[in-house]
Amino acid sequence: MPNDTTSPLATYNSHLEKGVLAYQFSPAANRAVFFPRLLCPYTGSDKLEWRVSKGRGTVYATTVVHPAEGTPFNVALIDCDEGFRLMSRVEDVPPEQVKIGLRVKFRVHRPDGDEAPIPVFTPEAA
Amino acid sequence: MDGLKRCAAAIVGVAESDLGQVAEGMSPMDLVAQGTQRALADCGLSLKDVDGLFCAMTQQRMSINGMIEYLGIHPKFIGSSMTGGSSFEFHVAQAAAAIEAGLCNVAVIGYGSTQRSVGRRQASAREVNPYETPYNPFFPSSAYALAASRHMHEFGTTREQLAEVAVAARKWAQLNPAAWEKKPLTVEDVLKSRMISHPLSVRDCCLVTDGGGAIVITSAERAKSLKKAPAYILGCGHGITHMNITSMPDLTVTGAKASGEAAYKMAQLGPKDCDMVQLYDAFTVNTILFLEDLGFCKKGEGGAFVSNGNIAPKGGLPVNTNGGGLSYCHPGMYGLLILIEGVRQLRGECGARQVAKHDIAMVHGNGGVLSAQASVILGTSATV
Numbered sequence A: 001m002p003n004d005t006t007s008p009l010a011t012y013n014s015h016l017e018k019g020v021l022a023y024q025f026s027p028a029a030n031r032a033v034f035f036p037r038l039l040c041p042y043t044g045s046d047k048l049e050w051r052v053s054k055g056r057g058t059v060y061a062t063t064v065v066h067p068a069e070g071t072p073f074n075v076a077l078i079d080c081d082e083g084f085r086l087m088s089r090v091e092d093v094p095p096e097q098v099k100i101g102l103r104v105k106f107r108v109h110r111p112d113g114d115e116a117p118i119p120v121f122t123p124e125a126a
Numbered sequence B: 001m002d003g004l005k006r007c008a009a010a011i012v013g014v015a016e017s018d019l020g021q022v023a024e025g026m027s028p029m030d031l032v033a034q035g036t037q038r039a040l041a042d043c044g045l046s047l048k049d050v051d052g053l054f055c056a057m058t059q060q061r062m063s064i065n066g067m068i069e070y071l072g073i074h075p076k077f078i079g080s081s082m083t084g085g086s087s088f089e090f091h092v093a094q095a096a097a098a099i100e101a102g103l104c105n106v107a108v109i110g111y112g113s114t115q116r117s118v119g120r121r122q123a124s125a126r127e128v129n130p131y132e133t134p135y136n137p138f139f140p141s142s143a144y145a146l147a148a149s150r151h152m153h154e155f156g157t158t159r160e161q162l163a164e165v166a167v168a169a170r171k172w173a174q175l176n177p178a179a180w181e182k183k184p185l186t187v188e189d190v191l192k193s194r195m196i197s198h199p200l201s202v203r204d205c206c207l208v209t210d211g212g213g214a215i216v217i218t219s220a221e222r223a224k225s226l227k228k229a230p231a232y233i234l235g236c237g238h239g240i241t242h243m244n245i246t247s248m249p250d251l252t253v254t255g256a257k258a259s260g261e262a263a264y265k266m267a268q269l270g271p272k273d274c275d276m277v278q279l280y281d282a283f284t285v286n287t288i289l290f291l292e293d294l295g296f297c298k299k300g301e302g303g304a305f306v307s308n309g310n311i312a313p314k315g316g317l318p319v320n321t322n323g324g325g326l327s328y329c330h331p332g333m334y335g336l337l338i339l340i341e342g343v344r345q346l347r348g349e350c351g352a353r354q355v356a357k358h359d360i361a362m363v364h365g366n367g368g369v370l371s372a373q374a375s376v377i378l379g380t381s382a383t384v
Helices: A008-017 B028-043 B063-071 B087-100 B141-155 B159-173 B187-192 B256-267 B284-293 B335-347
Strands: A022-026 A031-033 A049-052 A056-065 A073-080 A085-088 A103-109 A118-123 B009-016 B052-055 B077-079 B106-113 B195-197 B211-219 B231-240 B276-279 B360-367 B372-379
Touching: A008 A022, A008 A049, A056 B141, A056 B195, A073 B141, A085 A118, B009 B028, B009 B087, B009 B335, B028 B063, B028 B106, B028 B211, B052 B063, B052 B087, B063 B077, B077 B087, B087 B106, B087 B211, B087 B231, B087 B335, B087 B360, B087 B372, B106 B335, B141 B195, B141 B284, B159 B187, B159 B284, B211 B335, B231 B256, B231 B335, B256 B284, B256 B360, B256 B372, B276 B284, B276 B335, B284 B360, B335 B360, B335 B372
Parallel strands: B052 B077, B052 B106, B276 B360
Antiparallel strands: A022 A031, A022 A049, A056 A073, A056 A103, A073 A085, A103 A118, B009 B211, B009 B231, B106 B211, B231 B372, B360 B372
16 A cells, blocks of 8 residues: 555645644544544544634633743633634733633634744634 | 452552652662662562562653663563553553463562652653644643633632642641651642642642652462561552543543542442542642542532541541642652552551551552543452
């Protein structure tokens, strides 16, 4: 069997480079799968479809990290409306004001240098 | 665990290595050797009796090879499962199974860490996860903080209730001559201490110390003729739900539910039968989560359960009687030290911190970020 020509991470990142949050869907399990991978963790199926998220979700859990140096920042787990959870942060609001249940929307963050773009979120109401 | 026999094996020897801050240049394997020699002396066996070895470390990837090289023995059976801090509770079940199957007769489980001496960065290699690392979570603290945030949201658990766990641990530590932190500690102190990852302050987080030790396991038959009263392995159970905190199905329910149920089933006991709980308190929220999941109180009631000194000395349920990872010792992976404390309490060797009734101990290990849970129920000869 020939080697795969791309990886789940590369496909995910290529969507983000276009400003899109992608996730996988397992028809066998009839549910979303995240993080991107080769096998469905609910059924073992290797039939995973790529889908594009509408980029809306709800804060499931949240913390404010206080680094030894520098300013405190938010880290949150976001439940996207399509039924997958990812780690991210909520921007445009002080980190301690990020509350569980807050409705949020996706935007892409493009770090300086060679690092891949990542999804971040902002309050939906803003 | 299905297929494992209640009371087929027993922990017969236990010992800590040097703890806290060890002598300069001491290696993790030096501490394993120290623990092994002391644990064998504790039960009256010697290295030539040992034919099974188990080890897991953060500072040596192939720690079992190192242990064999250092001790100069050639065991018939080895194990080196690495699930984080609960590795040793997994090793207990594996050693009991190996002994029951006749693969070995005397097994030593060892651990050592010099993370305080060499620094945490040196002691544990940082693993990169492209879906989490870019957000700079301060792991493992931030993972436990996320779980705490969810518990507070769903059940109204408060920072004061988390702090009660740290205060109870400190009170036990004050009764343990080997404990690292013995200064008086109040709820107020915990709330005011430096924030690490909200809602967890530095006093909600375990210590960073050196340390290690070893335990010796043999068949129930052989255990009878050794120096100390055996601690019989009544029940074992496992529950691994995830590796990364993002993949934990429900941040308020841990694999301790499954591991506890399996251990109780094998032991033919329930939480009400346990005289004490020695659990892995890497963070204050652990104690609340595991007391709930192991059935000592209902889900969501852990905060109230740990309040008003209920798990402190003279409280309703003795929990972490050595002072825990929060105040006694936390050498990177703490799971072996709770087995040692459980055995010592069952024997009645614990001096000022000795609990009055001491026939059955629930020992519960946690590994990763609430990822790998393993329960071991130990009992005296009265429980066989």
